[in-house]
Amino acid sequence: MMSTTDLRGRDLNARTLREALPRAEYDVEAALHVVRPLVDDVRDxxxxALYELGERFDGVRPPSLRVPAEVLTAALDALDPDVRAALQVSIDRARLVHADQRRTDTTTKVAPGGTVTERWVPVDRVGLYVPGGLAVYPSSVVMNVVPAQLAEVGSIAVASPPQKENTGVFAGYPNPTILAACALLGIDEVYAVGGAQAVAAFAHGFTDGDVECEPVSLVTGPGNVYVAAAKRHLKGLIGIDAEAGPTEIAVLADATADPDFVAADLISQAEHDPLAASVLVTDSLDLAEAVQAAVARRAAATKHSERVTAALTGRQSGVVLVDDLDAGLVVVNAYAAEHLEVITADAEAVATRVRNAGAIFVGPDSPVSLGDYAAGSNHVLPTGGCACHSSGLSVQSFLRGIHVISYSRDALREVGPHVVTLAGAEDLPAHGEAVTARLEADR
Structure with a gap:
């Protein structure tokens, strides 16, 4: 079912791997021509514009753009008790992990009378996007909201597409499970807006009757290519977490791995989207063949078989054969997967050698699905190879480091000549004069 790339005996340099490894075709730039007029329409x-775009893309006009408080309450009241309990476990574990990410202010004494303090300050307001589409993602509410709350962001808003299938009190609003997750987390500012127009609404703000949606400083959360294009287009006016692409799993496995476990995990991510990437990297031909057989069997039996099959047979998925685990590590570090599973002998030691991954899942009992929901880690992670330079969503995503400089006159006098010298070297004499004016003043 899955294609095979045989890298055994080949020179695994960066250029070779960039050309050889499977990747999804995901052209954000091409989507910009669609997104720009939508963003401008929302701005103007x-x-x-948001009501009309909801009708056009989601097939429904919401009764109001902001979801009323009573609808959020009704969603939480109607939530299946088992789902509520599972969401609460996810929230509790995410809070536990993310609480340890909060940085503390530090002050460095550079010289007598001279200090530099780094203060960590949350952004004032954030817009969190929760996609609709082929699945329902209350877990994405948890993963976006929890770190923002622990960063002590003062104002948090959530947007998610209106659903035409909803009935009763929920008609025209986002999925009730998403609304319930917002209510469970204490988020009361929720908008029935999806896609690129949601990013535009957060960036520019809007007024709907007596409801005012203020512009945000930062937008986070996954979405389709049009959401990614809107983030790219509006970056600068707003901060963004990343231009998230289709989900990815890579599995680095040797002959000790259970092929059925590996197959189940590859299929679990293929279930998201026909563009989802599932890649096995192994030095064991026997394992590769056993996984292919298990994948074929499981894919045919799973609920979303058509979607899974499309993902697994696409150019973005496949089996990569390597000479040994050292070569396998070179490959997975070059691939920089959103999710990387390490299922090998001495998996803990092997995992320490991974430099590029959004999240690493170690050993046979740490599947990616655990991280999707209840490990305590965050599942909003870099895709498309961006894990070689970017991190997943965290408390830090919602904080800014601000340097606070405090020098006494004596401290300035001690270092001032160096400032003047460097200003002269850069032919910026007024910079130096800003120092000498103070040192020569009669105070």
């Missing part, structure tokens, strides 16, 4: 016409 505000709520009216």
């Amino acid at each position: 016409r505000g709520a009216q």
Whole structure:
């Protein structure tokens, strides 16, 4: 079912691997021509544009753009008790992990009378996007909201697409399970807006009757290629977490791995989207063949078989054969997967040698699905090879480091000549004069 790339005996340099490894075709730049007029329309016409775009893309006009408080309450009241309990476990574990990420202010004494303090300050307001589409993602509410709350962001808003299938009190609003997750987390500012127009609404703000949605400083959360394109287009006006692409799993496995476990995990991510990437990297031909057989069997039996099959047979998925685990590590570090499983002998030691991955899942009992929901880690992670330079969503994503410089006159006098010298070297004499004016003043 899955294609095979045989890298045994080949020179695994960066250029070779970039050309050889499977990747999804995901052209954010091409989506920009669609997104730009939508963003401009939201900027110019505000709520009216958002209502019309909801009808156009989601097939429904929400009763109001902001979800009323009573609808959020009704969603939480109607939530299946088992789902509520599972969400609460996810929230509790995410809070436990993310609480340890909060940085503390530090002050460095550079010289007598001279200090530099680094303060960590949360952004003022964030817009968190929760996608609709082929699945329902209350877990994404948890993964976006928890770190923002622990960063002590003062104002948090959530947007998610209206659902035409909803009935009763939920008609025209986002999925009730998403609304319930917001209510469970204490988020009361929720908008029935999806896609690129949601990013535009957060960036520009809008007024809908007596409801005012203020512009945000930062937008986070996954979405489709149009959401990614809107983030790219609006970056600068707003901060963004990343241009998230289709989900990815890579599994680095040797002959000790259970092929059925590996197959189940590859299929679990293929279930998201026909563009999802599932890649096995192994030095064991026997394991590769056993996984292929298990994948074929499981894919045919799973609920979303058509979607899974499309993902697994796409150019973005496949089996990569390597000479040994050292070569396998070179490959997975070059691939820089969103999710990387290490299922090998001495998996803990092997995992320490991984430099590029959004998240690493170690050993046979740490599947990616655990991280999707209840490990305590965050599942909003870099895709498309961006894990070689970017991190997943965390408390730090919502904080800014601000340097606070405090020098006495004596401290300035001690270092001032060096400032003047460097200003002269850069032909910026007024910089130096800003120092000498103070040192020569009669105070």
